[in-house]
Every structure is written in C-alpha cells, then in structure tokens.
Amino acid sequence: MMNNLFSIFDPSTNIFNLPLNWISTFIGLMFIPYSFWFIPNRHFMLWNFISNKLHNEFKTLLGPNSTSGSTFIFISLFFFIFFNNFLGLFPYIFTSTSHLNISLSLSLTLWLSFMLYGWINNTQHMFIHMIPQGTPMVLMPFMVLIETISNIIRPGTLAVRLTANMIAGHLLITLLSSTGINMPNYLLIILIFIQILLLILESAVSIIQAYVITILSTLYSSETN
Amino acid sequence: MFSRLALRSVAARQSTPTALVARGSATEVSGLRDEKNFPRPVRGEPGKVRLGFIPEEWFQFFHAKTGVTGPYTFGVGLATYLFSKEIYVMEHEYYTGLSIFVMIYYASTKFGPKLAEFLDKEVDNVETNWNAGRLSTIKSLEDSIAGEKEAQWRAQGQELLIEAKKENVLLQLEAAYRERALTAYQEVKRRLDFQLEKTLLERRIAQKNMVDWIVANVTKAITPDQEKQAMDRCIADLAALAKN
Numbered sequence: 001m002m003n004n005l006f007s008i009f010d011p012s013t014n015i016f017n018l019p020l021n022w023i024s025t026f027i028g029l030m031f032i033p034y035s036f037w038f039i040p041n042r043h044f045m046l047w048n049f050i051s052n053k054l055h056n057e058f059k060t061l062l063g064p065n066s067t068s069g070s071t072f073i074f075i076s077l078f079f080f081i082f083f084n085n086f087l088g089l090f091p092y093i094f095t096s097t098s099h100l101n102i103s104l105s106l107s108l109t110l111w112l113s114f115m116l117y118g119w120i121n122n123t124q125h126m127f128i129h130m131i132p133q134g135t136p137m138v139l140m141p142f143m144v145l146i147e148t149i150s151n152i153i154r155p156g157t158l159a160v161r162l163t164a165n166m167i168a169g170h171l172l173i174t175l176l177s178s179t180g181i182n183m184p185n186y187l188l189i190i191l192i193f194i195q196i197l198l199l200i201l202e203s204a205v206s207i208i209q210a211y212v213i214t215i216l217s218t219l220y221s222s223e224t225n
Numbered sequence: 226m227f228s229r230l231a232l233r234s235v236a237a238r239q240s241t242p243t244a245l246v247a248r249g250s251a252t253e254v255s256g257l258r259d260e261k262n263f264p265r266p267v268r269g270e271p272g273k274v275r276l277g278f279i280p281e282e283w284f285q286f287f288h289a290k291t292g293v294t295g296p297y298t299f300g301v302g303l304a305t306y307l308f309s310k311e312i313y314v315m316e317h318e319y320y321t322g323l324s325i326f327v328m329i330y331y332a333s334t335k336f337g338p339k340l341a342e343f344l345d346k347e348v349d350n351v352e353t354n355w356n357a358g359r360l361s362t363i364k365s366l367e368d369s370i371a372g373e374k375e376a377q378w379r380a381q382g383q384e385l386l387i388e389a390k391k392e393n394v395l396l397q398l399e400a401a402y403r404e405r406a407l408t409a410y411q412e413v414k415r416r417l418d419f420q421l422e423k424t425l426l427e428r429r430i431a432q433k434n435m436v437d438w439i440v441a442n443v444t445k446a447i448t449p450d451q452e453k454q455a456m457d458r459c460i461a462d463l464a465a466l467a468k469n
Contacts, residue, residue: 037268039352042344049347091322177320188320195324 008174009098009167021094025102028083051075054214061218070221077106078214085166085206089173089199098166100159107158110217115151118224129223154220158213165209169202277333 033044040048058071081097088095096102118126130147131140173195180191258265273281279296287295307313 039355040348042341042348045344045347045351046340049344089321090325091318173321174317177324178317180320181316191320192324192327195320196328199321199324199328 006171008170009095022096024087024094025084025096027087027093028080031083032079054078058214058218061215062222066222071218074214074218077110077217078210081106081162081213082207082210085209086203088166088170089202089206095166095170097162098170100163103159103162104155107162107213107217108155111155111158111220114221114224122224126224154216158216162209162213165205169198169205173198173202 033041033047035044054075055071058074059066062070084095084097084102087093088098115126130151131143135143176191176195176198180188183191275281275284284296287299291298308315313319
C-alpha cells in the first residue's frame with residue numbers, strides 16, 4: 001500500500017528488518033544464456049549479437065592501444081544496468097538502480113579507479129588533457145578550473161543521471177496507474193493506451209541510460225590512456 | 226520471461242539439423258566411451274507450453290478429471306476469487322502490469338517471428354560454418370576418388386588400344402604372308418610353265434624333224450614303176466566314179 005508516491009522506491013519488502021527487495025538486483029543473472037550445446041540457440045545468438053555490437057562500439061572508443069578484453073567490464077556494466085532498469089518496469093519488481101547507493105557505488109568506483117590510475121601513473125598526461133588544443137593563453141586559468149570541476153563531479157553526474165531518470169520514469173507510470181484505481185471502465189482504455197506509450201518510452205530510456213553510462217565510463221577510462 | 230514469451234510462443238523450434246551436427250559427427254568411431262551405461266546426452270526440444278508460459282504437463286494433469294476446459298476454468302475461477310475477495314488488490318501495479326502485458330503481447334506477435342527467423346538464420350550460419358570444413362574435405366576426397374576411378378578406366382582403355390594395335394599388326398603380318406605366298410606360287414608356276422614350253426617345243430621340233438625325214442625318205446624311195454602304177458590306179462578310180 002502506498003503511503004506516498006515515493007514509497008515505491010522504499011526498500012520495504014522485509015523479513016525481520018532485513019530488506020529483501022535488493023535481491024531484484026540479481027534477477028538479471030537469470031537472463032544470461034546457457035551454452036550447454038555446441039550449436040547456439042536463439043537466446044544465445046541474440047545475446048552474442050548484442051554483445052558483439054557493444055564490443056565493437058567500445059573498442060573503437062577505447063582506441064587502438066587498449067588492452068584486449070578491456071571492453072568486458074563495460075559490456076557487463078551495460079547488461080547489469082539495462083536489466084535492472086528494464087525489469088523495474090514490471091509490476092512488483094524493485095528498481096535497484098533508482099537508488100543512489102547502487103548508482104553511486106558503480107560510478108564512483110569506476111571513476112575513482114580510473115582517475116587514481118591516471119594521476120599516479122600518467123600525471124603529466126592527465127594534466128595536459130585538461131585543456132583543449134588551441135585555447136588562447138588568457139583563458140587558461142579558467143579552463144583549468146572548469147575542467148577540474150567537471151572532472152570532479154563526473155561520478156556524481158553519472159550516478160544521479162541514472163537515478164533521476166529511473167525515478168522520474170517510474171514515478172510517472174505509478175502516478176498514472178494510481179488514478180486508474182478509481183476510474184470508470186470506459187476511461188480505462190485511454191489510461192492503458194497512455195501507459196503503453198509511457199512504457200515504450202521507459203523501455204527506451206532504460207536501454208539508453210545503460211548505454212550512456214557505459215559509453216561515458218569508456219570515455220573516462222580512455223582519457224587516462 | 227522475456228526469452229520464453231517472446232521467442233517460444235511464436236512457433237518455437239529447435240532446428241533438426243542441429244541435432245544431426247551435434248550427434249552425427251565422427252564420434253561413433255572412437256570407441257573410448259561406454260555408450261551403454263553412459264549414453265551421450267541428446268539435444269531435445271524445449272518443453273511444450275500453452276499461452277507462452279504454462280507447461281503442457283499441467284494441462285495433461287487436469288485432463289483426466291476435468292477434460293479440456295478444466296485448467297482454463299480453474300485459472301479463471303482462481304483469478305475471479307483473488308480479485309473479488311481483494312486478496313489480490315488491483316492497485317497501481319496492476320494497471321502497470323496490464324499495460325505491460327498488452328505491450329509485450331503486441332510486440333511478440335508483431336516482431337517475434339521476424340526476430341526468430343533472423344536468429345535462426347544466424348544459428349544455421351554458425352552450423353554451416355562448423356560443418357563446412359568437414360564437408361569440403363569429404364567432397365575433395367570424393368572428387369579425388371572419382372578422379373582415381375577415371376584414371377583406372379582410362380588405363381583400361383589403354384589396354385584395349387594395345388589389343389587393337391596387336392590385332393592390327395597381326396592383320397598386317399597375315400597380309401604380307403599371303404602376298405608372299407602368292408609371289409612364290411607365281412614364281413613356281415612360271416618356272417613350270419617354262420619347263421612345259423621347253424618340252425612342248427622340243428617335241429614339236431622332233432615331230433617336225435621326223436615328218437620331214439619321213440617325207441624326204443618316202444619321196445626318195447618312190448621308183449618310177451610305183452609312180453606309174455599309182456597313176457593308172459587313180460585314172461581307173463576316176464572312171465569308176467565318173468560312171469557313178
């Protein structure tokens with residue numbers, strides 16, 4: 001039962017105050033295909049198809065000097081976030097990526113590790129890349145300041161972008177469907193239709209958000225060279 | 226759930242060639258495995274489902290007691306019970322779920338078959354690629370076997386040729402022999418003819434000589450008495466003939 005509109009985002013399924021709804025984070029694991037037989041089945045082919053497309057995208061972004069296999073973490077990140085986003089649309093499934101603790105732990109960990117590696121190992125390279133080529137000398141101090149600030153807030157933006165999109169989308173759907181409780185039947189059709197549109201939007205958003213976060217993480221990692 | 230609904234409810238199938246490749250490669254030959262007690266696992270079809278996610282076995286379970294419509298009635302009745310007693314409260318999640326159900330049903334009927342076809346084509350590609358090396362080797366070996374057979378056939382043809390040539394030579398020899406036999410016969414005949422001619426000629430000459438000698442001697446031996454007697458006889462014969 002909803003106390004307020006935001007209570008769908010409260011971790012509330014619990015046994016002895018142990019919140020169980022975080023288990024929905026692992027539902028995505030059930031969608032990873034089995035490869036028991038030599039010839040792949042359709043599910044496996046679909047998975048491979050998407051993974052290969054992503055791999056090619058990320059490899060281009062990471063540049064020719066990247067280690068082989070460095071795209072794996074980003075592909076897994078994509079699938080993790082996509083499944084959590086998309087499955088949260090289904091009824092009674094908790095959207096774990098709508099909480100900052102999940103998003104922030106992903107983005108902060110990645111960003112911090114990239115940055116520390118870059119600052120410790122390629123210090124000069126990192127400082128040089130703060131300023132784009134061909135800026136006039138007058139603007140230099142401001143550029144450095146601005147680039148530093150934008151770099152520092154990157155984990156925050158990554159996390160909050162994901163969380164905010166998820167909260168906004170799911171909230172809208174919940175709001176719309178909660179008016180359906182006290183609605184006459186002939187208006188329900190319109191409601192269902194509008195909800196379908198919203199859900200299509202939300203499915204697209206879930207894919208896009210996963211993609212965006214992954215691409216940005218790739219870019220940040222490639223900055224450290 | 227996505228995979229089962231979207232991919233299986235629209236004419237799901239495991240392609241039968243899959244099973245062939247999985248099992249039909251040259252693995253029967255090795256004999257290292259105890260096939261009777263530890264049979265190789267066979268790739269089966271996915272379980273049959275109705276309405277996309279309910280297994281067939283549950284319908285069969287009900288069939289004995291309630292017939293064909295039993296499980297459906299059971300489902301509808303259960304749902305009605307849950308809704309009417311407010312055991313399942315139709316709150317905001319329910320309407321979301323309804324919208325999602327409509328969306329997924331529409332997507333699976335509209336895009337499901339095309340996606341399934343595309344994926345099946347990809348799977349078939351993978352399978353053909355794996356089989357391609359083996360099949361091309363088999364084909365090249367078969368081609369070389371055919372080539373070998375043809376070479377053997379040609380060799381036999383060579384034998385025939387040699388036979389024909391031998392016959393040819395024999396014919397020629399026969400002809401030459403006949404020719405020489407004819408020549409020999411003709412030569413012998415010539416010589417015999419010569420001998421014959423010579424003998425005939427000698428006899429003729431001898432005869433001629435003898436006739437001449439006899440005539441000469443007779444002419445010499447005719448006396449005038451005999452001549453006169455011969456003349457008188459002739460005249461008497463003529464007078465007798467003239468009277469007749």
